[in-house]
Amino acid sequence: MAGFIKSKIRAIGYSFIFGLILAISLSCSVQQQKKETALLPSWNDGQAKQSIIDFVNRVTDKTGDDYIVPSDRIAVFDNDGTLWSEQPAYFQLFFAIDRVKALASDHPEWKDKQPFKAVLENDMEALAASGEHGIIELVMATHAGMTTAEFEQIVRDWIRTAKHPRFNRPFTDLVYQPMLELLNFLRDNGFKTFIVSGGGIEFMRPWVEEVYGIPPEQVVGSMGKLKFEFRDGKPVLVKLPWIDFIDDKDGKPVGIHRFIGKRPIAAFGNSDGDLQMLQWTAAGPKTHFCLYVHHTDEEREWAYDRNSPIGRLDKGLDEARKNGWTVVDMKVDWKVIYPFELQER
Amino acid sequence: MAGFIKSKIRAIGYSFIFGLILAISLSCSVQQQKKETALLPSWNDGQAKQSIIDFVNRVTDKTGDDYIVPSDRIAVFDNDGTLWSEQPAYFQLFFAIDRVKALASDHPEWKDKQPFKAVLENDMEALAASGEHGIIELVMATHAGMTTAEFEQIVRDWIRTAKHPRFNRPFTDLVYQPMLELLNFLRDNGFKTFIVSGGGIEFMRPWVEEVYGIPPEQVVGSMGKLKFEFRDGKPVLVKLPWIDFIDDKDGKPVGIHRFIGKRPIAAFGNSDGDLQMLQWTAAGPKTHFCLYVHHTDEEREWAYDRNSPIGRLDKGLDEARKNGWTVVDMKVDWKVIYPFELQER
Structure with a gap:
């Protein structure tokens, strides 16, 4: 994916440079129009x-x-x-949910405590009801305690493997x-x-x-x-x-x-x-x-x-x-x- | 001053580029030694x-x-x-002292309150005695309340005009x-x-x-x-x-x-x-x-x-x-x- 995006980015960069060269060598307004069409091709x-x-x-x-x-x-x-x-939710929430599930065996108390209970029971309605405060609690409880280097590795692993529920893609x-x-x-x-x-x-x-x-x-x-x-x-x-x-x-x-x-x-x-x-x-x-x-x-x-x-x-x-x-x-x-x-x- | 430094920086940049060209065109170790002497000339x-x-x-x-x-x-x-x-002190303290003096007429209570009193009486010993806490109090009291844009302008004016006590230079x-x-x-x-x-x-x-x-x-x-x-x-x-x-x-x-x-x-x-x-x-x-x-x-x-x-x-x-x-x-x-x-x- 990233490689694909990188090659895209490179391709766009090349086309822009090409566009610039075009604009410099030909100065009439029709050519200017052409150059601008080559810019931002997905727009x-x-x-x-x-x-x-x-x-x-x-x-x-x-x-x-x-x-x-x-x-x-x-x-x-x-x-x-x-x-x-x-x-259907900020993607970092999916990350926090996956962290709750990964850490649940070390936290038996989460089974009876919101918003953790909602996550473990896949009860998205109850999770939503816990509001912004509940989500921050999830994030803090699952992100804290480890070193920044450990956290970075967990994010890297997750972003490589986790899938979006609607598109089934990273x-x-x-x-x-x-x-x-x-x-x-x-x-x-x-x-x-x-x-x-x-x-x-x-x-x-x-x-x-x-x-x-x-x-x-x-x-x-x-x-x-x-x-x-x-x-x-x-x-x-x-x-x-x-x-x-x-x-x-x-x-x-x-x-x-x-x-x-x-x-x-x-x-x-x-x-x-x-x-x-x-x-x-x-x-x-x-x-x-x-x-x-x-x-x-x-x-x-x-x-x-x-x-x-x-x-x-x-x-x-x-x-x-x-x-x-x-x-x-x-x-x-x-x-x-x-x-x-x-x-x- | 700044212009002088800029031209210095530029001169150093040029000499480095010159050094590099030298190193590329002549590859024996004596020349390498020469190049390194041209680097960091004030060292x-x-x-x-x-x-x-x-x-x-x-x-x-x-x-x-x-x-x-x-x-x-x-x-x-x-x-x-x-x-x-x-x-003889962090230069920002000189700035804070100048701010206390500039703002003193709006703060008659400072005449009897440390560490402001020490500043207004040029009593550096009493100021030092107020410790880190006193200095932070000075900085907070004189820097707060204004907008970031107003503060930026005050810093710009001060850095252009204030002089160091020993060298009598900016x-x-x-x-x-x-x-x-x-x-x-x-x-x-x-x-x-x-x-x-x-x-x-x-x-x-x-x-x-x-x-x-x-x-x-x-x-x-x-x-x-x-x-x-x-x-x-x-x-x-x-x-x-x-x-x-x-x-x-x-x-x-x-x-x-x-x-x-x-x-x-x-x-x-x-x-x-x-x-x-x-x-x-x-x-x-x-x-x-x-x-x-x-x-x-x-x-x-x-x-x-x-x-x-x-x-x-x-x-x-x-x-x-x-x-x-x-x-x-x-x-x-x-x-x-x-x-x-x-x-x-």
Whole structure:
């Protein structure tokens, strides 16, 4: 899968370079049009795609008023629902459920204790009823106590072997092909791409470099407390069962400021949890670009917005329309959703 | 100053490229020796300099067992006492003192309250007696309440205008020329350089890119809590008077794991506060390099180690010797300390 994505990424990179050479050698506007069609190939022509290309053209045009130096070309991406799917539950929840099952024999008390009982009985309704608090309890109880190195290995093993219930494919197969192209398009134009996700930072870092081309140091996420100590004479970092930082809603601009220290000029999200990140980006003094992915494709992916318990997009949708932010209509704007569709064609 | 450093950095970059071309076109070992002399020109030939060059040669030699891919070439640097001086007090304390004086008219109660009273009466002994707690109180009281953008502007203004009491020069004149060369040498060899400092992250970010060539997103430091809110209809981040994270001692490996998410292969420090960072680096599975700057030059800089209240190097010095880490003897190993000495020659 990753190899496939890598070769995709490479192919897109080549086509972009080819496009650039074309644009340089032939300067009439018809050729310019051709070049732009070759960009973002999984995006249908339309307002969303055009708004991205226009923005990138503006900030990279040295002769224009909107030019931005490469070191300030910071682009931030939410992960769940923006770079990969998030239904029927955040994928990290499937990971935590698998951890509960793996650890259950060491914890006989879980049989009678929610939310663990719900997980062990496959009672998704009871699990949902435990709410956000219950899910955080699951994550903390199953992630804490081990060293960061041990946890990393568990994530690596899980991401390689676990399957999504609807597609029966590895979860990383459910990344969005058009967003992979967008990440590459931005990087090809001098942008530094960051993930800014409510998901666990240590749950993402082991695989996002291979899948998205984003290195660990460009990942911002939620995190638990850590403790430095010596085990068997070697220094280790131990995961503690306490939350340190929730990188969601109001936390996203805080996380951006903490980790990046610069205001982004482009922000990509899909839910009200990303609204403050988009507002923070939009309030900058420079040219900026804000985009919401709107989940409108029940057949190929999922359709949900204002009333969804996961990835609710309500206030954000209103604000996007009011401010003229780009709203991607997945059903209309994306030729393919997942990379594996390209193989199946 | 910054322009001068930049032109220095550029000159060093050019000489390195020239050195490389030389090495490629002439391959006998005498020429190799010449090339290495051209590297790190402010370092005297000796064990410290040679250990750096040997390490870089080993990890960049694709045919050797110690080769490390560029994306794993992470180097972390303490700031105070490692990249710039830290005597007679951490430079951020001078900043906090200036802030107390600037804000005193709005705080009549400070006249009778320590540690503010000590600052207003220039009573450095009483200030020292207030200890670490007193200094943190100063920093929190004078840094909190404003927005991050307002604070950034204050730091920028201060760093441009404030003068060090001994040298009567901007504080950024007191960066170490040999360390600037080292930063560039590592970057020229594919390393990504990070600051990992006990100092305030927001105190460093406004100027370290210009002075050290390290962008804001590669700075890890101590930080206060932040709050996202709207002021006059615009989103802002407000600095709160509570500590969020102290990036010192045990905190340094935690900060590295949080912000970088990868174990460094090279770590540079000068005090016991850096020991855990060096231990964490040394415990990695790959080739690594640990270096302590030992302040031994009373005349050109300062001489202090085991009994110094600031930048104490005691346990770290023992451990460095036990583990064979490189210990720089400033007086012996460095031809010049500060960049301005090059102008004065």
